[in-house]
Amino acid sequence: MKNPVSSLRKLWLSAHGKKDDTADYFLLASVDGRKRPHVRTVLIKTLGPGGIGFVTNRTGPKVWQFKHFKTVEGCIVWPKLTLQVRVAGKIKSMPKKTVQKLWKRRPREAQILYQLGLKQSSPIPSYNYLLEKVGALQKEWKKKRKIPLAPNYVGFVLVPTLIEFLHHNPTRLNKRELFEKKKGGWQKKILAP
Numbered sequence: 481m482k483n484p485v486s487s488l489r490k491l492w493l494s495a496h497g498k499k500d501d502t503a504d505y506f507l508l509a510s511v512d513g514r515k516r517p518h519v520r521t522v523l524i525k526t527l528g529p530g531g532i533g534f535v536t537n538r539t540g541p542k543v544w545q546f547k548h549f550k551t552v553e554g555c556i557v558w559p560k561l562t563l564q565v566r567v568a569g570k571i572k573s574m575p576k577k578t579v580q581k582l583w584k585r586r587p588r589e590a591q592i593l594y595q596l597g598l599k600q601s602s603p604i605p606s607y608n609y610l611l612e613k614v615g616a617l618q619k620e621w622k623k624k625r626k627i628p629l630a631p632n633y634v635g636f637v638l639v640p641t642l643i644e645f646l647h648h649n650p651t652r653l654n655k656r657e658l659f660e661k662k663k664g665g666w667q668k669k670i671l672a673p
């Protein structure tokens with residue numbers, strides 16, 4: 481059976497080709513210590529045979545959740561392809577080399593933000609406080625050509641064991657293809673819409 485991850489990659493490239501605004505959006509859900517779900521958007525940075533890669537802040541709640549409950553599920557919607565994709569699996573760390581490559585591609589302001597060392601998702605005095613802090617560091621580092629990799633900038637890869645493609649149809653006769661990774665390889669089922 482064809483590996484559904486390669487189909488997913490082709491569809492991702494196709495969403496980019498069609499200039500879908502949500503081509504890289506991945507709504508990722510994980511659970512906390514009380515088994516409460518949390519969902520948020522992350523941007524797909526890599527998508528290959530190994531899975532879906534994204535970057536985040538080591539200090540954020542989701543990283544704690546990944547560490548304690550490795551199984552997560554994410555959802556992608558590509559309106560230009562009239563397609564929803566659900567992907568579930570386990571989270572693992574992204575190789576450091578890839579993280580370094582992605583850091584270099586990051587806009588300078590976004591690199592500066594990481595260098596502030598803020599704890600992601602924790603309260604700050606005001607939005608202006610943030611702008612002032614970024615502005616001050618930008619000024620201080622005006623002559624610094626390269627911003628070093630921030631220790632809190634980390635990457636993860638969701639390694640899929642379950643992928644469902646839902647081809648949305650105005651008639652609601654949606655085609656739902658579920659791929660599950662079993663010991664012998666990927667198995668396919670068609671689901672009722």
Ligand SMILES: Cc1cc2nc3c(=O)[nH]c(=O)nc-3n(C[C@H](O)[C@H](O)[C@H](O)COP(=O)(O)O)c2cc1C
Nearest residue numbers: 518520521522523534535536537540541542543601
């Ligand atoms: C379009 C969009 C893209 C985002 N991309 C990322 C991302 O790649 N990594 C990230 O950590 N947060 C990203 N965020 C912010 C997250 O959705 C979330 O607010 C933040 O990571 C905190 O999540 P947590 O408190 O569950 O850890 C993005 C938000 C939006 C709206």
